[in-house]
Amino acid sequence: MTAQDPKAPILELKALNKAYGALQVTRDLSLAVMPGEIHAVIGPNGAGKTTLIGQISGETSSDSGQVVFGGKDVTGWCVASRARAGLGRTFQITAILPEFTVLENVALGVQAHQGHSFRFLRAAASDQKLNDKALQILGDVGLAERAALRAGSLSHGEKRMLELALALAVEPKLLLLDEPMAGTGPDETARLIGILKSLKSRCPMLLVEHDMGAVFQLADRISVLVYGEIVASGMPEEIRADPKVRQAYLGEDDAA
Numbered sequence: 001m002t003a004q005d006p007k008a009p010i011l012e013l014k015a016l017n018k019a020y021g022a023l024q025v026t027r028d029l030s031l032a033v034m035p036g037e038i039h040a041v042i043g044p045n046g047a048g049k050t051t052l053i054g055q056i057s058g059e060t061s062s063d064s065g066q067v068v069f070g071g072k073d074v075t076g077w078c079v080a081s082r083a084r085a086g087l088g089r090t091f092q093i094t095a096i097l098p099e100f101t102v103l104e105n106v107a108l109g110v111q112a113h114q115g116h117s118f119r120f121l122r123a124a125a126s127d128q129k130l131n132d133k134a135l136q137i138l139g140d141v142g143l144a145e146r147a148a149l150r151a152g153s154l155s156h157g158e159k160r161m162l163e164l165a166l167a168l169a170v171e172p173k174l175l176l177l178d179e180p181m182a183g184t185g186p187d188e189t190a191r192l193i194g195i196l197k198s199l200k201s202r203c204p205m206l207l208v209e210h211d212m213g214a215v216f217q218l219a220d221r222i223s224v225l226v227y228g229e230i231v232a233s234g235m236p237e238e239i240r241a242d243p244k245v246r247q248a249y250l251g252e253d254d255a256a
């Protein structure tokens, strides 16, 4: 299969392993993300989800196994090379420049992606094409009417949407989302769910999320990680019904 084949996975993990000393954090971990899908990884605290995201983005080296992205083996690639190849991830809120407007933040992201330096903010601010692109992205994440505000004045949930806009500014082929709902209230969570749903046909996602309501609304496929191992992988209804999963992770709660 080639990267152009629409049925080929955009991301394939093959038997990934990572240990810290005696602690085996991910073990023989394999999964695939297909074009047009949201694949969620859930698991109890300490299951290895953040480590796995790091192994995919390149921040954490793997002891063995392969990361294949867009048909290319990127296992030995650094973070920047993987990002340039289209592996996007949401940034921490600290990546937002609070004194700049919402529009300027995204315009700078678009500009950086186009290979210019951050130093040319003035040029960026007057570049209509750049601003148009940034505004379009802000529309995609529901922040168009906040464009002229200082980014620092946004609510927590809006900052998460701005993070998403910054990730989209680089036109990713896959988005890694590490707990995008963390700290957001119910209304903002509902808005974020709607936004992510509307984006998935254009950008497949690997979603790590503790909010089970959000996971079950968003995911096309769910993999359950326990002690670094995928104990179940399937459609949401299969996962909900799997007794192993209920015991290992969902507990007594109804996951809906």
Ligand SMILES: Nc1ncnc2c1ncn2[C@@H]1O[C@H](COP(=O)(O)OP(=O)(O)OP(=O)(O)O)[C@@H](O)[C@H]1O
Pocket (backbone or CB within 6 Å): 020, 023, 025, 043, 044, 045, 046, 047, 048, 049, 050, 051, 052
């Ligand atoms: N750099 C490190 N050095 C040593 N141990 C680590 C390191 N990073 C993670 N660990 C350990 O690996 C295990 C998995 O951690 P990880 O953060 O990947 O889990 P997680 O599933 O993301 O947890 P959470 O849901 O709480 O965020 C934990 O026991 C953690 O203490």
